[in-house]
Amino acid sequence: xxxxxxxxxxxxxxxxxxxRDDADRFERFVDRxxxxxxxxxxxxxxxxxKWFARGGLxxxxxxxxxxxxxxxxxxxxxxxxxxxxxxxxxxxxxxxxEILANEIGVIFNADSxxxxxxxxxxxxxxxxVVSVEGSVDGGTFRFRAAHFEWLLKMGEKLGLGxxxxxxxxxxxxxxxxxxxxxxxxxxSEDPNVAEGASFAVENWAAAGFWKQLVxxxxxxxxxxxxxxxxxxxxxxxxxxxxHAGHVMDELEEAFFAQDFDEDKFIQGGQDMLKGVHAYWRGxxxxxxxxxHREVSxxxx
Numbered sequence: 001x002x003x004x005x006x007x008x009x010x011x012x013x014x015x016x017x018x019x020r021d022d023a024d025r026f027e028r029f030v031d032r033x034x035x036x037x038x039x040x041x042x043x044x045x046x047x048x049x050k051w052f053a054r055g056g057l058x059x060x061x062x063x064x065x066x067x068x069x070x071x072x073x074x075x076x077x078x079x080x081x082x083x084x085x086x087x088x089x090x091x092x093x094x095x096x097x098e099i100l101a102n103e104i105g106v107i108f109n110a111d112s113x114x115x116x117x118x119x120x121x122x123x124x125x126x127x128x129v130v131s132v133e134g135s136v137d138g139g140t141f142r143f144r145a146a147h148f149e150w151l152l153k154m155g156e157k158l159g160l161g162x163x164x165x166x167x168x169x170x171x172x173x174x175x176x177x178x179x180x181x182x183x184x185x186x187x188s189e190d191p192n193v194a195e196g197a198s199f200a201v202e203n204w205a206a207a208g209f210w211k212q213l214v215x216x217x218x219x220x221x222x223x224x225x226x227x228x229x230x231x232x233x234x235x236x237x238x239x240x241x242x243h244a245g246h247v248m249d250e251l252e253e254a255f256f257a258q259d260f261d262e263d264k265f266i267q268g269g270q271d272m273l274k275g276v277h278a279y280w281r282g283x284x285x286x287x288x289x290x291x292h293r294e295v296s297x298x299x300x
Contacts, residue, residue, distance in 0.1 A: 002034045006248045026255055029262060033251065037200055037269045042277040043207045048284035053212035055219030060290060062220050063158050065213075068283060070151045071171040073232075075179040077103060082187025083194060088257075092191070101136040105146035110134035150232035157228050174282020181275030185268055192261040195254045196268025202247060204276050210237035 005027055013023045038044075052065070080100045087093035102108060110133045143149065148166055155165050168176060186197040214233050221228045254260065 002038055003030050003248065003251070005030055009248070009252065022256075026252065029255055030251070032262070032266065033199075033269075036266050037273065038203060040200075040270075040273045040277070042273055042280060043204055046207075046209055046212070046280055048280045048287070049209045049212040051284070051287070052216040055216055057216055057220045059158065059224065061287060062217065063155075063160065064286065064290070065283065066151060066154055066158065067160065067165055067170055068172060068175045068279075070148065070155070070165040071168065071175050072179060072279070073103075073148050073151060074166040075168070075171075076182060079179070079182035079187045082183060083198070086187060086189045086191070086194060088191030088194075098136050101139075103147050105143055105149075106136040106139045106141045107145050108134040108136060109139040147232060150229070150235075153229050154232065157225055172282055172286060174278050174285075177282075178275045178279035181272065181278075185272045185275065188268065190264060190268075192259075192264035193268035196265035196270075197272035199247075199251065199254070199265070200269035200272040201276070202250070204273065205236075205240045206247065210240055 009018070009023075009026075012018045013020070018026075052061075077100065080096065080103065084093055084096040084100055087096055152162060152165060155161070164170065168179075171179065182197075182201075186194060186201060188194040188197065210233060214230065214237055217228070217230055217233060221230065254265065255262075
């Protein structure tokens with residue numbers, strides 16, 4: 001879906017809170033984001049995820065995807081820490097810390113009156129109970145709330161152990177390229193480049209790929225692995241639905257920030273999308289190779 005200037009933004013123009021020249025500059029920038037970023041095929045036409053969503057996956061398909069995602073999930077912590085360190089403002093640093101702390105196991109404090117998790121009650125892995133709103137400020141840390149541990153629980157049901165997941169040695173070249181690009185671009189010392197990369201990642205995540213992965217996994221679970229926990233993917237799908245509503249607010253905030261450089265922002269976004277695309281293209285090539293091997297084995 002192309003980006004559109006919000007009704008609130010237009011109301012502020014009419015109220016005189018935003019000058020016409022600034023408004024025109026922002027609207028031209030939104031058009032540029034649509035043409036230079038939002039049209040990227042990893043957002044509009046992710047071949048691997050479309051195939052995954054159709055279902056019919058075998059165990060090797062699912063295991064491969066989970067292992068590669070576990071490498072991305074673990075190495076993302078490095079990129080996110082760099083984003084914290086290189087933040088251009090205290091507000092930006094706190095926003096980045098929210099993501100990092102939640103990734104490693106701090107549950108969002110939604111102040112909803114829900115009972116606190118205790119003992120071995122697996123609140124941390126139940127997306128119907130774990131909050132997708134609130135802040136890590138005042139939240140509770142649980143080892144089992146770490147996103148990587150959710151993936152480990154999936155892996156266990158597929159015969160994968162701790163030593164089979166999450167390390168660089170488990171990543172394919174395309175996965176490692178993506179992770180290294182995240183660290184380089186998303187975690188850049190230049191806030192304009194980092195913001196462009198963050199915007200690109202946010203829009204990739206909000207484009208529906210989580211729903212596509214959930215659809216394929218639910219089909220596999222129904223057919224072959226009824227006890228497969230899907231919390232990692234269903235929780236992320238829910239939270240990205242919320243993030244999608246804030247995209248234009250974040251874009252506006254970045255554009256009107258002091259020392260904003262539009263060209264660097266766009267370049268950071270484009271370079272980051274190339275990294276994301278390499279990851280999914282690699283997954284697609286690897287699944288085709290696996291299929292050819294299966295056919296060869298059957299006809300041998």
